[in-house]
Amino acid sequence: MxxxxxxxxxxxxxxxxxxxxxxxxxxxxxxxxQNAALTEMCLVAFGNLAELESSKEQFASTNIAEExxxxxKKQIEHDKKEMIFEVLAPLAENDxxxxxxxxxxxxxxxxxxVQQKVDSDKxxxxxxxxxxxxxxxxxxxxxxxxxxxxxxxxxxxxxRVLSWIPSxxxxxxxxxxxxxxxxxxxxxxxxxxxxxxxxxxxxxLLDRHVEDGNVTVQHAALSALRNLAIPVINKAKxxxxxxxxxxxxxxxxxxxxxxxxxxxxxxxLIDAQAEAAEQLGKNVKLVERLVEWCEAKDHAGxxxxxxxxxxxxxxxxxxxxxxxxxxxxxxIKHLVxxxxxEHVIMQNEALVALALIAALELGTAExxxxxxxxxxxxxxxxxxxxxxxxxxxNSMVLICALMGSxxxxxxxxxxxxxxxxxxxxxxxxKSVAQQASLTEQRLTVES
Numbered sequence: 527m528x529x530x531x532x533x534x535x536x537x538x539x540x541x542x543x544x545x546x547x548x549x550x551x552x553x554x555x556x557x558x559x560q561n562a563a564l565t566e567m568c569l570v571a572f573g574n575l576a577e578l579e580s581s582k583e584q585f586a587s588t589n590i591a592e593e594x595x596x597x598x599k600k601q602i603e604h605d606k607k608e609m610i611f612e613v614l615a616p617l618a619e620n621d622x623x624x625x626x627x628x629x630x631x632x633x634x635x636x637x638x639x640v641q642q643k644v645d646s647d648k649x650x651x652x653x654x655x656x657x658x659x660x661x662x663x664x665x666x667x668x669x670x671x672x673x674x675x676x677x678x679x680x681x682x683x684x685x686r687v688l689s690w691i692p693s694x695x696x697x698x699x700x701x702x703x704x705x706x707x708x709x710x711x712x713x714x715x716x717x718x719x720x721x722x723x724x725x726x727x728x729x730x731l732l733d734r735h736v737e738d739g740n741v742t743v744q745h746a747a748l749s750a751l752r753n754l755a756i757p758v759i760n761k762a763k764x765x766x767x768x769x770x771x772x773x774x775x776x777x778x779x780x781x782x783x784x785x786x787x788x789x790x791x792x793x794x795l796i797d798a799q800a801e802a803a804e805q806l807g808k809n810v811k812l813v814e815r816l817v818e819w820c821e822a823k824d825h826a827g828x829x830x831x832x833x834x835x836x837x838x839x840x841x842x843x844x845x846x847x848x849x850x851x852x853x854x855x856x857x858i859k860h861l862v863x864x865x866x867x868e869h870v871i872m873q874n875e876a877l878v879a880l881a882l883i884a885a886l887e888l889g890t891a892e893x894x895x896x897x898x899x900x901x902x903x904x905x906x907x908x909x910x911x912x913x914x915x916x917x918x919x920n921s922m923v924l925i926c927a928l929m930g931s932x933x934x935x936x937x938x939x940x941x942x943x944x945x946x947x948x949x950x951x952x953x954x955x956k957s958v959a960q961q962a963s964l965t966e967q968r969l970t971v972e973s
Contacts, residue, residue, distance in 0.1 A: 539574065543581050547571075552588040559597055572613045582620040590617065591626035598635055604650040611657045618661060624668035628675060636662045637686050644695055652697075659701035662687070666708035676709055679718040684709065691727045696740050699731055703746035710753035720760045725751070729772045741781050748773065748787035755794035765795060765802050777815050782825040789819070789831035796842050807839035807848030813855045820860040833864040834872060837879040849887040858883070858894035865903055870914045873907075877920035884927035892931040901928065901937040908946045915955040922947065922958075922965040929972050944969050 555568045575581045601607045617623045639658040643651040666672045675683040690702030710716045732747045796803040819832035864876035883891050907921045928934040950962035
């Protein structure tokens with residue numbers, strides 16, 4: 527009856543949870559684990575209830591993890607294991623239960639399944655291998671469970687997962703790369719993994735998937751590299767290992783998820799790395815592809831990341847050659863549009879890049895800046911009360927830098943910037959107020 531009650535009826539399910547049915551069923555499962563029919567009914571009821579978010583806390587306060595792992599170890603039949611998997615997957619979305627499952631020894635069971643099924647071509651075995659490796663990756667999404675399994679990079683689990691990456695099984699390659707991406711969620715782990723050769727393993731994996739490769743594996747391996755590139759100390763090591771060259775092989779990919787991760791990886795790698803930023807910024811093929819992706823209106827993520835990488839190439843290289851390449855490829859208008867983004871961080875990155883363009887190569891870029899209506903946009907940003915202080919500050923720095931261009935200077939004069947800027951002299955933010963005074967003096971002198 528409980529099994530039927532708990533089936534796809536949210537209000538009844540909620541009522542059952544409030545009445546404390548979960549601890550009762552968990553206790554039943556523990557006492558009658560020899561009774562196949564009864565355990566099956568319990569599992570179906572658990573499966574139904576575990577889908578509800580409100581049930582997770584109650585499940586976490588019982589010893590469900592221990593009971594399910596105990597039951598799992600006894601199963602031989604594929605269908606029974608599948609049934610337990612169907613309860614484990616929704617429960618493992620909860621961080622507290624993730625840790626309980628790890629402590630109850632689920633990971634060892636999953637690794638055993640992988641070892642047994644890896645070479646089989648039976649449909650059931652392939653399905654079981656996929657479920658086990660997916661669940662393994664899910665357990666690593668919890669910070670505590672992930673760190674417990676990492677064991678300073680010496681743990682048996684971490685070592686076994688590493689061995690999946692060079693395997694010939696696509697599912698294991700995928701799970702291995704995703705697991706590395708999950709282990710790479712703090713600086714300590716990232717530094718340890720890079721020092722111990724993980725980058726070369728991931729690059730080898732990517733190499734096997736360049737021509738007509740598996741998109742999910744490409745995406746996972748790039749995700750792992752992106753995360754590994756976050757700590758400052760790793761960037762130079764990864765650059766000298768040839769990661770940019772490995773990543774650039776996927777520039778021709780037409781798959782937005784791969785494009786998105788490729789862009790994120792490059793952006794992480796060149797952060798504060800002037801030489802690498804200059805090298806990439808002078809790569810015409812890359813810059814032209816970025817400009818093309820800046821117009822990918824159907825894929826906001828790819829569009830945003832392309833804009834951010836364009837800006838980063840200028841900000842980190844501070845190179846005239848990079849600016850010229852971006853101007854010639856038609857990238858200026860995208861940086862101007864980026865200055866109107868709804869995300870302050872992107873607005874700011876755009877304004878800083880534009881200020882560098884104005885300081886280093888104004889003559890080359892002025893036509894594009896004029897046709898992109900930069901001056902009108904800056905006027906709007908300064909007049910808008912909702913603009914963040916750093917946006918106002920960088921907009922004024924940019925206005926001063928544009929004075930060296932005759933046509934842009936004229937536009938600034940025509941738009942009565944003095945009125946807007948003089949109001950900002952009394953801004954509550956000291957830097958803004960100071961910059962407003964400087965900009966007002968500059969505008970007065972120039973006029």
